[in-house]
Amino acid sequence: MDNVDQHLIHQFSCLGTTDRDDLVKQLQKLLAGSQLNETTAEFFLDMNNWNLQAAICSYFDFESPIQNKFPCMMLVCDSTIGEGESIPPLTKFRKSWHVQNSGTEAWPDGICLQYIGGVQMGACTRVPVPSLGPAEITEVNVDLQSPPNCGTFQSKWRMMVKSTEIFFGNVIWITITVSESGTLAITQQLHQLSTSSSNDAKMC
Incomplete structure (x- = not known):
């Protein structure tokens, strides 16, 4: 200043x-x-x-x-299985994103994706993220639970250095629609079963 x-x-x-x-x-x-x-x-x-x-x-x-010297992060894409599908109330689901170290310095240890606002969906408020070198990309997953009522809900997350509590990079928004007829959880379960079956076949 x-x-x-x-x-x-x-x-x-x-x-x-x-x-x-x-x-x-x-x-x-x-x-x-x-x-x-x-x-x-x-x-x-x-x-x-x-x-x-x-x-x-x-x-x-x-x-x-x-x-x-602070870390830099860019949101590459939303890689959530079944993205855009609604989900029933009080149902567990997973949100996923590909993120990139968009800076010229490697990330330090102790990086996490931190809940910072909006509707808290389940007990999870912080997810550890591996240290990335410049231009490296990783997938970050957050396991959540939908609210008890139907409607549209948003949650706000951001990368943070745990030791200094300094936030950096793009804000990551979670937007879901809760509906009694939602199919997101089923879609994700079927994908998980399909992936497990494929891996078992490769091992045989």
Whole structure:
């Protein structure tokens, strides 16, 4: 924050809007010299609960030499078996994603995928993730349980360094539809049986 002059601090202290589009534009304007694009501005605002002053502080923290050593992560794809199918209430299911180390440094030990908001689905709130080298990809699985009521529910997860509790990378959203006639659990069970049978056949 040494490079932020008193005029800049005065500017954002006088801003009182809560409209997200306005906040994005204001952050871009205040950090005009940094050529901040809209996606990056949304990222810093979202990680700070859309608090403009906190977003600016986070931006300068991330631009520091120490922060540049923090891990980087990119969500490659959702690899959930039966993705898009509804699921019955109080039913166990698994969400899966392929993620990549998109940085130039290897991830440290102690990385996990952490539940950070939305509807908690079951007891699981943290899943260990293996350390990845630059450009390496792994699949992350989370075993969950659907809520007791029918409807659409969302849960929010993010990568975290356990030792420092620093979050990084794309926010991962889980969105499910709970319905009495849901088929997701059956689809996943059939896939698991098919995979097990295939592996047994290869061993014979």
